[in-house]
Amino acid sequence: DGGITQSPKYLFRKEGQNVTLSCEQNLNHDAMYWYRQDPGQGLRLIYYSQIVNDFQKGDIAEGYSVSREKKESFPLTVTSAQKNPTAFYLCASSIGTDYGYTFGSGTRLTVV
C-alpha cells in the first residue's frame, strides 16, 4: 500500500543532542512537508520541499534542518539549538500544489 512512513513513533533525546526523524513516501509525490504539533494548537510548518535538492523554510525553521537527496525521503534533524523540541512531528506529502496532503502517523519527540 502506498503511504508515508515516519520512524520512530516515539523518540527520546537528551538535551544538547541532535536527533533525526525519518520520513519516507512511496506515493511518487513531488512535494514534502514537515509540521510540528503542540497540544491544543494547530500544525505549524517547519520546512517544505517541492523538488529534490531544494527546500524552503516554513514559519518555525529555527533549530531544525532538512535534506531532500531523494524524492522519496525528507528527513528532519532537530538540533540542540531548538529550545523547546518536545512535540509531535508530522511529515506530509502532496502530488502537487493543487491537491490535499497525505500525512504520516507522526513521531513524538520527548527531550529528557
Place this chain on the structure above:
Amino acid sequence: QQQVKQSPQSLIVQKGGISIINCAYENTAFDYFPWYQQFPGKGPALLIAIRPDVSEKKEGRFTISFNKSAKQFSLHIMDSQPGDSATYFCAPTLRGSARQLTFGSGTQLTVLP
C-alpha cells in the same frame, strides 16, 4: 501570515446529534477549503473539501457549507457517532502556492454514546 480562526475549540455532542464546526479566514485568494480529521496519535487525514464555485458539498454524513461573502466555511456532521470523536482542522488553501495549507487551531469533538 494568513489568519484562520476555527471555532469552537471543543465540542461535546450526543450520539445521533449534529456537530457543527466553523472556520473563518481573511485571505480572499484562498480557493480550496478542506477539513482534516485527526485521531489521537495519528496524522490528519483529508475528510472533505470544497472549491469556491459551490456553496455546499455533501459526502455521506459530512457536509461543507461555504459562504464566500462572509469568508467562512463550516463542517456539519449529521447523526454524529462515537467513532467521529477526533480533532478536526480546517485548512484553507491557495492552490498553486508551495506553502499551501494554513491550519486552524483545531476542534476536539467528543460524541457521547
